[in-house]
Amino acid sequence: MINADDYYGKEAFRKLHDWLILDHNDSAIAMAGFILKNTLSDNGGVTRGVCKVAEGHTHITDVVETSNIVKTVEDGMIGVEANGAKLDPDSYISMNFWGFPAKEGHDPAFLTVLEDRFKDFFEKEVPANPQKAEYLLPTLIGGLLRDGKCTVKVLETKDNWFGVTYKEDKASVVESFKKLIADGVYREELYSDL
Numbered sequence: 001m002i003n004a005d006d007y008y009g010k011e012a013f014r015k016l017h018d019w020l021i022l023d024h025n026d027s028a029i030a031m032a033g034f035i036l037k038n039t040l041s042d043n044g045g046v047t048r049g050v051c052k053v054a055e056g057h058t059h060i061t062d063v064v065e066t067s068n069i070v071k072t073v074e075d076g077m078i079g080v081e082a083n084g085a086k087l088d089p090d091s092y093i094s095m096n097f098w099g100f101p102a103k104e105g106h107d108p109a110f111l112t113v114l115e116d117r118f119k120d121f122f123e124k125e126v127p128a129n130p131q132k133a134e135y136l137l138p139t140l141i142g143g144l145l146r147d148g149k150c151t152v153k154v155l156e157t158k159d160n161w162f163g164v165t166y167k168e169d170k171a172s173v174v175e176s177f178k179k180l181i182a183d184g185v186y187r188e189e190l191y192s193d194l
Helices: 010-020 110-128 137-146 167-182
Strands: 028-035 046-053 059-074 077-082 085-087 092-099 151-157
Touching: 010 028, 010 092, 010 151, 028 059, 046 137, 059 137, 092 137, 092 151, 110 137, 137 151
Parallel strands: 028 151
Antiparallel strands: 028 092, 046 059, 046 092, 059 077, 059 151, 077 085
């Protein structure tokens, strides 16, 4: 499951594919673990699912949707903060790139959880704030983790995320894709080899 308006890089897709083809129980989830400093906009604050990682850096223990994450500069050092609180720039974050295992011929069991929790969200959260209520996957998964109802394997990726959070981001995204083509990661005509 991914966002439609983000570029994630090839490594994340490979790692999630390799995890999904293995056998997992229904409560297992995998997440492409991006590094916070690789996912920021130069043009303003962003929202990310900031993860707490278990010892050994293989599974997350919590994910908290965090808004207004910005780059900072202090004494010539680049840092990251959200609403005045310092964050570790090397921490894992969710960019909504999740893998949910399924048995052959069946839908992922997580879709039932997603549907059931959506009904609760729609009945409780939407009436309280109908214009702004959001059903956020990191919030849902964070709750499942805290309740012991799932495990989430981190599949670390060093890829840089691209996305247009602000209209000013467009130019850097266009240049980033030009560089990927120049470096041979992609062809100018994406489907020319089909």
